[in-house]
Amino acid sequence: MGTKVLIADDEPNIVVSLSFMMKREGYEVLIARDGSEALAMIRAEKPRLVLLDAMMPGMTGFDVCEAVRADPEVRETRILMLTAKGRESDVARGLGAGADAYITKPFSTRDLAARVRDMLA
Amino acid sequence: MAALAPGLALAAWLALGALLVGATLSGEERTLARPLLAGREALLFGWWLLAALLGGWMSSRLHEAHVAATGRLTDATRLLVGDVNAPALVPAGAKQQRLLAEAINALASDRRALKADMARLVEEASGKVALERDQLGTLMAELNQSVIVCNADGRILLYNGRARALFRRLSTAPAIAGGAELIGLGRSIHAVIDKALIAHAIEAIERRAARGEGAASSRFVTTTPAGHLLQVSLAPVRPGAAGAPLSGYVLLLDDITEDYAAQSRRDERLTRLTEASRASLASMQAALDMLDYPDLDAAEREGFLAVVRDEVNTLSARLSDLAADASEDLLTRWPLQEMLGADLLTAAAQRIEATTGQAVAGTEVDDGLWLNVDSFALTQTLAFLAHRLHETPDRPPLTLRLAPAAGGWAHLDLVWPTGEDAPHRPKGWRTEPMQLAEGGSPLSARDVAERHGGEIWLAHDRPRGQSFFRFLLPVATGRDAEAGPPERPEYYDFDLFAVSDAARALEDRPLAALAYTVFDTETTGLDPAGGDEIIQMGAVRIVNGKLLRGERFDQLVDPGRSIPEASIPFHGIRPEMVRGQPRITEVLPAFHAFAAETVLVGHNVAFDMRFLQLKEAATGVRFEQPVLDTLLLASVAQPDEISHSLEAIAARLGVTVSGRHSAAGDALTTAQVFLKLLPLLGQRGVATLGQARAAAEASYYARLRY
Numbered sequence: 001m002g003t004k005v006l007i008a009d010d011e012p013n014i015v016v017s018l019s020f021m022m023k024r025e026g027y028e029v030l031i032a033r034d035g036s037e038a039l040a041m042i043r044a045e046k047p048r049l050v051l052l053d054a055m056m057p058g059m060t061g062f063d064v065c066e067a068v069r070a071d072p073e074v075r076e077t078r079i080l081m082l083t084a085k086g087r088e089s090d091v092a093r094g095l096g097a098g099a100d101a102y103i104t105k106p107f108s109t110r111d112l113a114a115r116v117r118d119m120l121a
Numbered sequence: 122m123a124a125l126a127p128g129l130a131l132a133a134w135l136a137l138g139a140l141l142v143g144a145t146l147s148g149e150e151r152t153l154a155r156p157l158l159a160g161r162e163a164l165l166f167g168w169w170l171l172a173a174l175l176g177g178w179m180s181s182r183l184h185e186a187h188v189a190a191t192g193r194l195t196d197a198t199r200l201l202v203g204d205v206n207a208p209a210l211v212p213a214g215a216k217q218q219r220l221l222a223e224a225i226n227a228l229a230s231d232r233r234a235l236k237a238d239m240a241r242l243v244e245e246a247s248g249k250v251a252l253e254r255d256q257l258g259t260l261m262a263e264l265n266q267s268v269i270v271c272n273a274d275g276r277i278l279l280y281n282g283r284a285r286a287l288f289r290r291l292s293t294a295p296a297i298a299g300g301a302e303l304i305g306l307g308r309s310i311h312a313v314i315d316k317a318l319i320a321h322a323i324e325a326i327e328r329r330a331a332r333g334e335g336a337a338s339s340r341f342v343t344t345t346p347a348g349h350l351l352q353v354s355l356a357p358v359r360p361g362a363a364g365a366p367l368s369g370y371v372l373l374l375d376d377i378t379e380d381y382a383a384q385s386r387r388d389e390r391l392t393r394l395t396e397a398s399r400a401s402l403a404s405m406q407a408a409l410d411m412l413d414y415p416d417l418d419a420a421e422r423e424g425f426l427a428v429v430r431d432e433v434n435t436l437s438a439r440l441s442d443l444a445a446d447a448s449e450d451l452l453t454r455w456p457l458q459e460m461l462g463a464d465l466l467t468a469a470a471q472r473i474e475a476t477t478g479q480a481v482a483g484t485e486v487d488d489g490l491w492l493n494v495d496s497f498a499l500t501q502t503l504a505f506l507a508h509r510l511h512e513t514p515d516r517p518p519l520t521l522r523l524a525p526a527a528g529g530w531a532h533l534d535l536v537w538p539t540g541e542d543a544p545h546r547p548k549g550w551r552t553e554p555m556q557l558a559e560g561g562s563p564l565s566a567r568d569v570a571e572r573h574g575g576e577i578w579l580a581h582d583r584p585r586g587q588s589f590f591r592f593l594l595p596v597a598t599g600r601d602a603e604a605g606p607p608e609r610p611e612y613y614d615f616d617l618f619a620v621s622d623a624a625r626a627l628e629d630r631p632l633a634a635l636a637y638t639v640f641d642t643e644t645t646g647l648d649p650a651g652g653d654e655i656i657q658m659g660a661v662r663i664v665n666g667k668l669l670r671g672e673r674f675d676q677l678v679d680p681g682r683s684i685p686e687a688s689i690p691f692h693g694i695r696p697e698m699v700r701g702q703p704r705i706t707e708v709l710p711a712f713h714a715f716a717a718e719t720v721l722v723g724h725n726v727a728f729d730m731r732f733l734q735l736k737e738a739a740t741g742v743r744f745e746q747p748v749l750d751t752l753l754l755a756s757v758a759q760p761d762e763i764s765h766s767l768e769a770i771a772a773r774l775g776v777t778v779s780g781r782h783s784a785a786g787d788a789l790t791t792a793q794v795f796l797k798l799l800p801l802l803g804q805r806g807v808a809t810l811g812q813a814r815a816a817a818e819a820s821y822y823a824r825l826r827y
Contacts, residue, residue: 108406
């Protein structure tokens with residue numbers, strides 16, 4: 001059984017590629033389509049790492065991040081935020097919410113895979 | 122008797138002399154002298170009389186020359202002191218006195234010349250000041266920006282028409298008070314702009330001035346109670362030298378609500394585009410990265426390719442939406458201006474000649490036709506169309522034609538001869554962006570027509586053998602319609618510069634220096650407690666003794682009940698006139714704001730006040746300012762007159778009554794009457810508000826109660 005990784009993004013077009021890549025990297029991939037689904041899965045499945053999109057309808061990535069950090073059960077989950085927001089203030093907000101790393105879209109999947117490996121090491 | 126007195130005195134003097142001589146003589150000498158004198162008494166008496174007459178005459182001459190003439194001289198000189206135009210002195214009397222009179226005459230004529238000079242100078246100076254004020258007033262009226270001048274306390278001394286229009290938009294009761302409750306001479310600007318903000322801006326200016334930096338104005342942005350965003354530029358007014366304490370300030374106001382909203386929209390659009398593009402690019406890049414794996418099966422490969430295609434489509438669609446949005450902005454951002462049709466054609470003809478190198482063959486224009494156009498875009502379009510025609514082999518001669526059409530429109534035609542044949546249609550003339558050698562426009566001819574709310578089409582007039590491009594354009598309507606009341610409104614009062622809030626203890630202030638709201642109401646009947654209601658309110662303002670006809674309040678009110686037929690002849694307001702009008706609960710707060718910080722004046726005002734007081738609970742506004750009644754004041758000023766009806770007083774005081782029994786008309790008449798009463802009251806020692814109230818209360822009519 002591989003390490004569990006959750007991909008939370010409302011854009012199916014990116015989820016397709018990310019899940020394909022993560023599976024090839026040997027992880028067990030879970031997928032959530034919005035913020036509340038993501039939070040529920042984190043609590044239920046306890047993945048080691050979450051690729052979390054910042055802008056999702058309803059509960060945003062920032063909200064999910066804060067909720068995870070506030071929950072002692074899942075507090076240790078590694079969170080890598082992905083976002084189309086590129087301003088410095090958005091990066092600061094993401095890290096302030098408790099993300100371990102922050103990657104701005106678009107990104108190279110090779111770099112992303114390397115970051116994930118580092119974070120799970 | 123007076124004439125006899127000197128004679129008697131002389132006779133007594135003579136008798137005394139005779140007695141003295143007699144006393145020195147002894148008895149025999151006396152008997153000796155008697156015969157000597159006997160028979161010569163007449164001679165002696167005659168001689169004495171002659172001497173007496175001579176003496177009398179001499180002394181009368183002396184008196185005349187030195188005493189009486191001096192007195193007359195003194196009187197005449199006094200007259201001259203009092204009145205420079207009194208007649209000159211007539212030299213009379215002794216030589217010295219004649220010289221004196223001439224000297225005084227010279228002095229008087231010098232003084233007369235001096236006074237005349239002074240009067241001329243004063244007149245010139247005040248004429249110049251008046252001219253400057255009028256020029257300033259005119260300039261302000263024409264300025265495209267809202268300008269308000271305030272004194273140091275924030276009282277408005279001057280404003281222009283733009284400011285008036287701006288404040289109409291800022292008003293929270295625009296339909297009722299029309300901004301007149303916010304802007305008006307003598308009103309406080311702090312109703313719109315926070316006092317602290319202005320103080321802060323002035324402080325900033327003072328600090329900069331203290332540091333010796335030149336730029337003496339300060340900018341800030343503020344929101345108004347109605348939610349508008351105002352950009353304010355404040356420049357201080359200082360009397361004389363720099364460094365003097367400021368006596369007021371000039372405010373330039375811009376309503377940037379629209380600009381700001383447009384800018385926010387643009388920003389938001391840009392942010393949205395950036396974020397959405399990043400997301401799309403991320404999906405594409407990730408898919409492309411996956412396609413790099415050499416061991417994909419066909420289905421997987423097709424899946425990632427589909428992602429890329431999908432995202433490319435999404436991105437393209439988003440960009441075209443954005444472009445459409447932006448050109449919409451372009452369409453809405455252009456204001457139309459009024460232009461004389463003939464001028465537009467002249468400009469277009471020049472532009473066409475410059476573009477095609479061929480002069481326009483002729484213009485036909487309906488004189489006096491004004492259009493509402495974006496003249497630049499329109500001449501550009503005509504030049505573009507002319508250019509497209511000019512590219513054709515036959516290079517037809519072109520004519521411009523402008524004529525009015527039905528329904529507030531005009532036809533602007535670019536005409537060329539085509540004979541019987543159907544016209545040649547330049548390809549894409551209507552919808553293509555206009556490309557011209559000297560730079561084009563992203564707009565098409567159709568866009569330009571739409572910008573005017575009009576149309577453009579190509580027509581063929583077979584009988585006349587012509588074809589033409591026809592623009593349907595809006596005729597400028599309502600020229601000067603916004604001129605407002607026929608009399609030029611009073612937009613400035615510099616005398617307010619001298620008024621300070623500190624000196625505003627109302628009771629002791631002269632009546633002439635107060636601000637008044639003179640008002641009147643029309644009602645359904647005479648019994649407010651019995652259910653009668655206000656159906657119309659009208660008011661004008663008086664500031665610094667001037668009637669401000671431009672700042673008026675005139676509002677019909679829906680009484681929420683029927684209007685008795687019997688009352689209609691008195692006010693002329695029929696039920697259908699008040700239908701759809703605001704209720705008293707809306708009107709009274711607006712009137713309260715309009716009357717803020719003024720003394721209320723009305724004719725028989727107790728009646729109107731009763732209606733206002735009964736509405737206090739329903740409307741939540743209380744009128745706590747002092748109230749004056751022209752009926753009572755008239756009875757103070759003219760106690761012997763019997764009738765103090767508004768018509769009677771107006772007739773006595775020479776006030777022309779107009780619009781009697783409409784609230785606004787009666788308010789205007791009352792205001793004029795009030796202004797005429799002020800000097801009459803002054804003559805009776807009633808000069809301050811406190812005195813006026815005391816006198817009115819003491820008057821007979823005050824004992825009547827409603």
